[in-house]
Amino acid sequence: MQFSLTFGKQQLAVSLSRKRGRPRNPSCYRLHQLVAYLKWLVTDKHLAGHPASRVLRRVFENGKIKKALGLNLAGLILLTGLATPTESILKNNSETEEIVSLTVNAQEVETVTQHTVRLPLDSFVITQGYSFFHRGVDLKEVTGAPIYPIMDGTVEAVFDLHFGYGKHLIINHGSGRKSLYAHLSKIIAQKDQAVDKNTVIGLVGSTGLSTGSHLHLEIWEDGRPLNPLVVLQ
Numbered sequence: 001m002q003f004s005l006t007f008g009k010q011q012l013a014v015s016l017s018r019k020r021g022r023p024r025n026p027s028c029y030r031l032h033q034l035v036a037y038l039k040w041l042v043t044d045k046h047l048a049g050h051p052a053s054r055v056l057r058r059v060f061e062n063g064k065i066k067k068a069l070g071l072n073l074a075g076l077i078l079l080t081g082l083a084t085p086t087e088s089i090l091k092n093n094s095e096t097e098e099i100v101s102l103t104v105n106a107q108e109v110e111t112v113t114q115h116t117v118r119l120p121l122d123s124f125v126i127t128q129g130y131s132f133f134h135r136g137v138d139l140k141e142v143t144g145a146p147i148y149p150i151m152d153g154t155v156e157a158v159f160d161l162h163f164g165y166g167k168h169l170i171i172n173h174g175s176g177r178k179s180l181y182a183h184l185s186k187i188i189a190q191k192d193q194a195v196d197k198n199t200v201i202g203l204v205g206s207t208g209l210s211t212g213s214h215l216h217l218e219i220w221e222d223g224r225p226l227n228p229l230v231v232l233q
Helices: 027-043 051-061 063-069 072-083 087-092
Strands: 002-007 010-021 096-108 125-128 137-140 153-160 167-174 177-187 202-204 214-221 224-226
Touching: 153 177
Parallel strands: none
Antiparallel strands: 002 010, 010 096, 125 137, 137 214, 153 167, 167 177, 177 202, 177 214, 214 224
């Protein structure tokens, strides 16, 4: 039996040979089911916002981790996802098919990826990261430096305050995702304006509750804060 599946730039061709009979080590199937569940978290598009899915996807797509783990992990994920009997089947049948050999061939495949996220500043120094008490990141840059949206979208709201975030604006990127840019010295974009990643929406400043020139960036998805450094990675 043969299968093929693409993981990132790796295309796997898997050839399985089986024999029938009671498995020698049924407990291994529980491990296979666990890996199958992890594979489901990573690949199911309906779980794209699941925290475990986001973490696992970044683990599996990390180039250094790929090299460290090799293709055996991908082969195991593929194998458990397509060919592993469930525990109920093992209990209800005296015989089942046991995999006795696995051959995996991999080759590079061409992929076309559109980079939909950009950095909001041309250069910066991170002065404060994301935490439970700080739902964004602070990016130090000189006053007057241009600020860009991290993704295409529409300016949802514009504020000019003497406290808190000071001059700031919120951009709606659709699909439940929004971003906030705070402590600006000047807001250039207007409410309801459509913007893209090359639009200058404002200038870095130190308005509101701020101790120095910087951009405070927050990213939200379905009302939940995300770590901007993870999104921008």
